Amino acid sequence: MLGAGLVAHLGVIVDGHPMVVPTVYGFDDERIFLHGSVASRSLTGTGEVCVTVTVLDGLILARSVFEHGINYRSAMIYGVPARIHDPDDLLYGLRLLTEHVAPGQWDYTRRPSPKELAATTLLAVPLTEASVKISDGPPDDGAGPDAALGRWAGRLPVVATWGTPEADPLLPPGIEAPPHIAGRTGHPITG
Known part of the structure; x- marks a missing residue:
């Protein structure tokens, strides 16, 4: 858990x-x-x-x-x-x-x-x-009176997934998110 x-x-x-x-x-x-x-x-x-x-x-x-x-x-x-x-x-x-x-x-x-x-x-x-x-x-109410x-x-x-990494605004151009972060995009957050 x-x-x-x-x-x-x-x-x-x-x-x-x-x-x-x-x-x-x-x-x-x-x-x-x-x-x-x-x-x-x-x-x-x-x-x-x-x-x-x-x-x-x-x-x-x-x-x-x-x-x-x-x-x-x-x-x-x-x-x-x-x-x-x-x-x-x-x-x-x-x-x-x-x-x-x-x-x-x-x-x-x-x-x-x-x-x-x-x-x-x-x-x-x-x-x-x-x-x-x-x-x-x-x-739990499918077999009771409310079913009628x-x-x-x-x-x-609830399906939560990782979004696309957003770079720090102060990060110099050309520095990409590392694979262990960028690779999480679209994957479920929890197991």
Whole structure:
């Protein structure tokens, strides 16, 4: 499930109040990695967090509003995050994060400088406690009284694809998008 999404929502308690922050993520078999600025309030807590990744697959449009819904895949990961201090583990987590959202980008771009690493917080939440849910299928009102209404009902799939890369306006002419980016055009965003 984690391989299908791109955005995670990090739920934390900050100063006694809930906060949910969207962020990109990376993962391996044991941890999910989240990053941000060292000044980010959402990354400075010491308690349990909830990280949620959801992929929308479609709308369920029933004969009655009551039966409308969505098809989705989701994972909720619970745990106490560890802040990564080890330089090798920090680069490992940042590489996973980068490669998850843009495969090939880690080897294409410049590595983080020591100053940039010092300004970055990387958290690792263990994948030991998680809840995965999938909602898939047609409307539930086809065998009930609403079936006699003569109204269309069904699923409206969501199909997201990568668009054509748009160059930075400050990029000098003649520098094309690398193959690992340009080759994504027209391909599905999620798996």
